[in-house]
Amino acid sequence: MSYTIDVYRKTLKPTKDYISFLCYVSFFPQLVAGPIERASNLLPQFYSLRKFNYNQASSGLRQILWGLFKKMVVADNCARYVNIIFENSSDQTGSTLFLGAVLFSFQIYGDFSGYSDIAIGSAKLFGFDFKQNFSVPYFSRNIAEFWRRWHISLSTWFRDYLYIPLGGSRGSKLNTVRNIFIVFIISGFWHGANWTFIVWGFIHALFFVPSFLVKSNRRYLDVVAKNSFIPSFKEILSMLFTFIVVTLAWVFFRAETVMDAFVYFQNMFSKTMFTMPYYISEEKLIVSIFFIIVLIVFEWIGRKNSFTLEHINVVMSRPIRYVFYYGLIMVIFLFGAKNEPFIYFQF
Numbered sequence: 001m002s003y004t005i006d007v008y009r010k011t012l013k014p015t016k017d018y019i020s021f022l023c024y025v026s027f028f029p030q031l032v033a034g035p036i037e038r039a040s041n042l043l044p045q046f047y048s049l050r051k052f053n054y055n056q057a058s059s060g061l062r063q064i065l066w067g068l069f070k071k072m073v074v075a076d077n078c079a080r081y082v083n084i085i086f087e088n089s090s091d092q093t094g095s096t097l098f099l100g101a102v103l104f105s106f107q108i109y110g111d112f113s114g115y116s117d118i119a120i121g122s123a124k125l126f127g128f129d130f131k132q133n134f135s136v137p138y139f140s141r142n143i144a145e146f147w148r149r150w151h152i153s154l155s156t157w158f159r160d161y162l163y164i165p166l167g168g169s170r171g172s173k174l175n176t177v178r179n180i181f182i183v184f185i186i187s188g189f190w191h192g193a194n195w196t197f198i199v200w201g202f203i204h205a206l207f208f209v210p211s212f213l214v215k216s217n218r219r220y221l222d223v224v225a226k227n228s229f230i231p232s233f234k235e236i237l238s239m240l241f242t243f244i245v246v247t248l249a250w251v252f253f254r255a256e257t258v259m260d261a262f263v264y265f266q267n268m269f270s271k272t273m274f275t276m277p278y279y280i281s282e283e284k285l286i287v288s289i290f291f292i293i294v295l296i297v298f299e300w301i302g303r304k305n306s307f308t309l310e311h312i313n314v315v316m317s318r319p320i321r322y323v324f325y326y327g328l329i330m331v332i333f334l335f336g337a338k339n340e341p342f343i344y345f346q347f
Helices: 002-008 018-026 039-046 054-087 094-125 143-149 152-166 173-190 195-213 233-254 258-268 283-301 318-335
Strands: none
Touching: 002 039, 002 152, 018 039, 054 094, 054 283, 054 318, 094 233, 094 258, 094 283, 143 152, 143 195, 143 233, 152 173, 173 195, 195 233, 195 258, 233 258, 283 318
8 A cells, every 4th residue: 555655646656576576575574574675765775786685684683582481471471361351351350350461561562562672573584674663662652652652563554644644743633633533443453353453543542642732652662771870760750650551451452342341340359459469479470570671671781772682792702692692592491481473473
């Protein structure tokens, strides 16, 4: 669609190279679930002679390795408990349901950003450069920043091919608010013909609009704590609030029906909210939480890079670096869960 629209707008010249065009639309790393690559970026790369580049290939392998860790170790281990809690929500305590929502937040992030890392890394092995698709979204300080960092290729697609053609922010505030709601609701509908996705998109629009009205939607364009290692207290509170909002919205995304989501919230916000979660003492859940913490720590360290392990060859000597690589491979083999499909393969 983007190719056709860009050609129609005369912002991209139609290609006469049929082989390159067919390779562009069928290139396997981005075919199933993204990243959504524009023709203006990817198509010209098929015209050039392909040569092996060691630095590009090694970068791709590092990105694939980190993607496998996020998918197999973090996301798939979270999935075990997410499935149990969401499928039996009426029998769970409020604290257990909140734990399930948090685990799903990390499951869907590890699942899809892990897939994106694997896809982008695989493309690098063939000499192709994809755009960044995730940029530490859970370190966002408001919803607007979250959407600049989550599924970047999709959010920018909706911005360029839906929001701006609708008028963007050029008209009155009322028209802009209308455009924001249209974009978010359609982004929900893009995930499936289910009211749960529509409500999910509507919730994000509700929290996005206030930031637009008070003109804070463009406030956080740089990474959090850019000039320091430790974030300020205000930044911590902002990130925590944004994460909680996103996590609660994910309940609608994961629930089978809107009614199931409301029942989930009704049981979660009860007097049992302040009890100990039911599964918290299980060894496998403790291991899953440990690896979530590992993910958060490493992504915080690498938050300024296009992917977490991008500059590990700079900050670590070769012996330490290879010990880290082999250790990560062993973790994937020993703790990686099996037979968990990618969430975004259904969209």
